[in-house]
Amino acid sequence: MSAIPASLPLRNDLIGEEPYGAPQLDVPVCLNVNENPYAPEPAVCDSIARRVREIAPTLNRYPDREHIELRRAFSTYLERESGAKLDVDELWGANGSNEIMLQLFQAFGGPGRIALGCDPTYSMYPEYARDTFTEWRLAHRNPDFTLNVERTVEAIREVKPAMVLITSPNNPTGTPLDMADLERLLAACETASVAGAPEGVHPVLVVDEAYVEFRNPGTPSAVTLIKDHPNLAVSRTMSKAFAFAGARVGYLAANRGIIDCVRIVRMPYHLSAVTQAAAIAAFEHTDEQLSRVAHLRETREATAAWLREQTYKGEPLKVAESESNFLLFGGSFDDRDRIFKELLKRGVLIRVVGPDGWMRVCMGTDEEMARFREALVEVLRLVEA
Structure with a gap:
């Protein structure tokens, strides 16, 4: 208390x-916070220590505000992991996917704006909404926790949200989102209006893929659709499968326009030089981290x-x-x-x-x-x- x-x-x-x-x-x-229970291998720890040691003499200076090298690492990883070829300006990093989500709410939420989720879902979403004075609305999932696509599409048209948040696999249920269903949601968002916004403004569909590396083999990721859908934003994290929860590194994959919207609200130099160095070192050992x-x-x-x-x-x-x-x-x-x-x-x-x-x-x-x-x-x- x-x-x-x-x-x-x-x-x-x-x-x-x-x-x-x-x-x-x-x-x-x-067994309560969904971490990877296996510690990084010694070789990974050595690389992290080396990278941090290399940048330590520069800590009197601010870090790379745009974290370009790390964004290149995100791009390389996503091409390998999901087959999506994304440019650096279609990627953005932050202190865990929690900060990514908060930045999205800061950019697209606010007074008079609505965010739509599908419950049961991640319990932090309504808190992001509260903290940004965004109204939080829900479209209920089916009894088996699969997404009720018809109900969600209807809610998008009626509620006119600025953001629609879908978690896949869902937290706390683990339920994946079928790609055909995702395409239907995207089609709905790309034609729907946003309450209080000018004509021609459409909702951003946010897909939270914090646990996506644990999906069944062969299942595609939402990041493969980004090139064709400018209103799609996909949140990822290194905390779960990548065994990097203590480093606090999340990232966003989206059209450059969405990335630039997030850049408007980000804090100056929000990603420390130490965090960037540690994350780059971890990506040098992707096989070990995902082993x-x-x-x-x-x-x-x-x-x-x-x-x-x-x-x-x-x-x-x-x-x-x-x-x-x-x-x-x-x-x-x-x-x-x-x-x-x-x-x-x-x-x-x-x-x-x-x-x-x-x-x-x-x-x-x-x-x-x-x-x-x-x-x-x-x-x-x-x-x-």
């Missing part, structure tokens, strides 16, 4: 609000199958279909807070998030997942007794 004195002139709309954040607890098994992704994907599939074999009050657990590095499971937990606390007592931290009755677990190491399975069996027996 925050302890903000009543004497401080906090904005009226923020009174009573709590800071966002998943629990940060010192427990043996942390565990296939195994984590296999762990996800094995864990999903195991969870579906477990029961709660005589019924099998439900598991949402996922192409991320986490699973939403349960569906019928009538006291998920108790389950969370009992798991925590056993040294296992997962997340109470998503619709009522559901919980989310991130894929950890083999040893961590074994401990999770053991603890969950104990806890389910306990709460059913």
Whole structure:
């Protein structure tokens, strides 16, 4: 709980609000924030240290405001990872994809503007909207968490948002977005109006691909559509699959016009020289950084199958279909807070998030997942007794 004195002139709309954040607890098994559980290899650490050492004597100077070398690294990586050939001016970096999203809200949101999401979805989106005085509206997903395309297209036409936010794979459910459905959303955005904007202004469709490297092999990425769709913005991150959460590096792929809009609102020299150096070093070891992704994907599939074999009050657990590095499971937990606390007592931290009755677990190491399975069996027996 925050302890903000009543004497401080906090904005009226923020009174009573709590800071966002998943629990940060010192427990043996942390499976709640969707990190890659495997540390960078020693060779990667050595390259990061070398790169940082090289730029250390220049830290009395501001960094490259446009981070050109890093944007070239983004371009090289996306061509390899998704087959998309993007120019430097179609890419932009920031301190995690959270800052990318905030910059998009700063550029396209604001008083009188509307952002549309599809719930259940990432819980930070309404906070970005709140912080930028943007109205937040929702089009509900289907019961199986797939996108209700018809409902979303109808909402785009009726609500007239400046931004439409789609997460693929979705957080907290892991649900991917079919490319044909994405094309339908793009078509809707490219003809829809924006409330309060002049005629001819259309919504920006933002696709958040924070977990996209965990998708099933052969599944295309939204970045392959950028050249043909000037109102498409795709957010990526190095935090998840790339095992770089502590470095805080996210990036945006979009038409140059969108990038230039974001450049208007970015803080001066927002990306430090140290961050840029570390990220470039990590891209020099792309194979090592992504070496565990296939195994984590296999762990996800094995864990999903195991969870579906477990029961709660005589019924099998439900598991949402996922192409991320986490699973939403349960569906019928009538006291998920108790389950969370009992798991925590056993040294296992997962997340109470998503619709009522559901919980989310991130894929950890083999040893961590074994401990999770053991603890969950104990806890389910306990709460059913």
